Amino acid sequence: MPTKKKTPFRMCISCRSMKDKREMLRVVKSADGQVRVDAGGKAPGRGAYVCGDGECLKKLRKTKALNKAFSCTVDESVYEAVETYFSRKTDDQK
Secondary structure, three states: OOOOOOOEEEEEEEOEEEEEEEHHHEEEEEOOOOOOEOOOOOOOEEEEEEOOOOOHHHHHHHHHHHHHHEEEOOOOHHHHHHHHHHHHHHHHHO
């Protein structure tokens, strides 16, 4: 009898909603302190997940949620990279 695999869920650091891991983007802080976007979801380090909702992305930048999640100052280019990732993803779906 085949078993049904569980769908992994993660919480968005901005809107705090639980969503499928594959629908979200992982941002990772590596051991050397570098914060970057991890589109593949496999990079080593401390990870934080962000969903692609428009309001959520605005709140992410406004509240500096990545700074709080990683307890460090995150460069503005990382926030731009997150927004760019989701804008490309929505363009691909059209």
